[in-house]
Amino acid sequence: MSKLKLSDNAIKILEKRYLKKDSSGKVIEKPEDLFKRVADNIALADAKYLLKEEIAGLGDSPEYFELVKTKQFQGLLRKNKKAKKQLEKTEKEFYNLMTSLDFLPNSPTLFNAGRSLQQLAACFVLPVEDNLDSIFKALHYAARISKTGSGTGFNFSRLRPKNDVIESVTGFSSGPLSFMKIFDAVTEQIKLGGLRRGALMGILRVDHPDIEEFVTIKARKNVLENFNISVAITDNFIKAVQKNKSYDLINPRTQEKVKEESAEKIFDLICETAHKTGDPGVIFLNRINNDNPTPKLGLLEATDSCGEQPLLPYESANLGSINISNMMKKGNINFNKLKNTVHKAIHFLDNVIDANNYATTDIDNMTKATRKIGLGIMGFADLLIALHIPYNSDEAMQLGKITMSFIRNIADSASLELGLRRGTFPAWGESDYGGDFPFRNACRLSIAPTGTISMIADTSSGIEPTFSLVWSKSNILEGKTLYYVNKFFETTAKKEGFYSDDLMEHLARGGSIKDRTDVPDWAKNVYVTAPDISPSEHVNMQAAFQDSVDAGI
Numbered sequence: 001m002s003k004l005k006l007s008d009n010a011i012k013i014l015e016k017r018y019l020k021k022d023s024s025g026k027v028i029e030k031p032e033d034l035f036k037r038v039a040d041n042i043a044l045a046d047a048k049y050l051l052k053e054e055i056a057g058l059g060d061s062p063e064y065f066e067l068v069k070t071k072q073f074q075g076l077l078r079k080n081k082k083a084k085k086q087l088e089k090t091e092k093e094f095y096n097l098m099t100s101l102d103f104l105p106n107s108p109t110l111f112n113a114g115r116s117l118q119q120l121a122a123c124f125v126l127p128v129e130d131n132l133d134s135i136f137k138a139l140h141y142a143a144r145i146s147k148t149g150s151g152t153g154f155n156f157s158r159l160r161p162k163n164d165v166i167e168s169v170t171g172f173s174s175g176p177l178s179f180m181k182i183f184d185a186v187t188e189q190i191k192l193g194g195l196r197r198g199a200l201m202g203i204l205r206v207d208h209p210d211i212e213e214f215v216t217i218k219a220r221k222n223v224l225e226n227f228n229i230s231v232a233i234t235d236n237f238i239k240a241v242q243k244n245k246s247y248d249l250i251n252p253r254t255q256e257k258v259k260e261e262s263a264e265k266i267f268d269l270i271c272e273t274a275h276k277t278g279d280p281g282v283i284f285l286n287r288i289n290n291d292n293p294t295p296k297l298g299l300l301e302a303t304d305s306c307g308e309q310p311l312l313p314y315e316s317a318n319l320g321s322i323n324i325s326n327m328m329k330k331g332n333i334n335f336n337k338l339k340n341t342v343h344k345a346i347h348f349l350d351n352v353i354d355a356n357n358y359a360t361t362d363i364d365n366m367t368k369a370t371r372k373i374g375l376g377i378m379g380f381a382d383l384l385i386a387l388h389i390p391y392n393s394d395e396a397m398q399l400g401k402i403t404m405s406f407i408r409n410i411a412d413s414a415s416l417e418l419g420l421r422r423g424t425f426p427a428w429g430e431s432d433y434g435g436d437f438p439f440r441n442a443c444r445l446s447i448a449p450t451g452t453i454s455m456i457a458d459t460s461s462g463i464e465p466t467f468s469l470v471w472s473k474s475n476i477l478e479g480k481t482l483y484y485v486n487k488f489f490e491t492t493a494k495k496e497g498f499y500s501d502d503l504m505e506h507l508a509r510g511g512s513i514k515d516r517t518d519v520p521d522w523a524k525n526v527y528v529t530a531p532d533i534s535p536s537e538h539v540n541m542q543a544a545f546q547d548s549v550d551a552g553i
Helices: 008-018 031-050 052-056 071-079 081-099 107-112 132-146 176-190 211-219 235-242 263-277 285-290 335-355 361-370 380-386 394-422 426-430 487-496 501-508 521-526 535-546
Strands: 103-105 123-126 151-155 200-205 227-233 246-251 256-262 281-284 316-323 373-378 470-477 480-485
Touching: 008 031, 008 107, 008 480, 031 052, 031 081, 031 107, 031 335, 052 071, 071 081, 081 103, 081 335, 103 107, 103 335, 107 316, 123 132, 132 151, 132 176, 176 200, 176 211, 176 227, 200 211, 211 227, 211 263, 235 246, 235 263, 256 263, 281 285, 316 335, 316 361, 335 373, 335 394, 361 426, 373 394, 380 394, 380 487, 394 535, 470 501, 480 487, 487 521
Parallel strands: 123 151, 151 200, 200 227, 227 281, 316 373
Antiparallel strands: 103 316, 123 316, 246 256, 470 480
């Protein structure tokens, strides 16, 4: 078993958010217990396939996550020693995978596996149609999802615009933004089960009549604070921008043109407001649907709350991330270790689908039809720092491209192996794989932000550059401040003789190493942080990874 080595900050985060507590709020679980709880729970899903015939003989059995608790199941397991031995092997593999900090699943799996909620996925998309029943059904489902520690995305484009007619009551619509405010208020009260801040994604098509108000809504104070928002961009709109032409705004209720709008005006407004506030983002509808693996099941119109996972209505996905900074050997990436880690991680994430207690039957059915998972990485910036490669260099981008291509090949291979052994995802026959690739999972890869799990793993988040070499975080533990120093930078600075308390204090105050005469020039070139990187360099790095990612980043 791997020995668990956690930073002091990681232990504080686990104690605050993840470990079991008694009724008085006292922590009653050790970090090792958490990983054992999760490993045992997720490994048990193997029994569904190891004891397939025996379980089928039980007749109308309960859902799998309930079945494993029954005496009948435990009896079957005792009788089949080979299956029991295989389960124990898988439990050990999963435990070592997490305690080595080589891989961690998304937070809901760590929160809920082996506990009463047993809702393990992070990503959901719910449909919103133009009637009150659909709107409040989506709100009800979102509330149930929020209490389990997960986030949800919605496309509000089908809702009729503000001041449009409501014939049944001879009145006028309040528009999609008014309903988004209701969703926001409900999420604020639930606060994702008290575990973390609410997380929603709100999307509106660029040709919706209310698009201008949508684009600028978050420039106001205290509005939609639990929402990320994105404009759904179409190819026609982009062509209109390029040609400096107008485009049509369409009433979704009637599908009739309301008016013409300047494409350049809306595009500039999107850019200006995003620069000022961080919102809105954009989602390219034609682009994501060109790569939709199951177009016969529907169009991709929305993503999860952080944007990395486009999903069909009622789909969900569970995510997990490999700590790429742990995949080093003698100054290079250890591709053999990475290969083994990817195989185990795909196995883990596929098991999560079966172990999950979904919030609704609709979500259960749709998720199991496509079995989408999202394996990604974290720690890429730390890997580059450890290898003394500047983040904004051609060498870094080439390394990102090679690494993700390798991960894709291994992830696809692992999913194909599971597909041959366990069966393809049920909607495979309706997919675009053409019968040639019997994957277990319709999507395999997605690079998530890894906000909290990267802090548990004590590494940089996702594929982002590190924003500083010394920094503090004060929001994660509700007022208490956590202090961080990049461990690779600190080790090298001490080894090379330019470490000092004064340098650390300078960096902690937001200063740059480029201002320091005591830092050698080679170090100034290597230790590049986010403010040193141009927008095009950010985009180019994302493109280097996206080339091999079948979902998003």
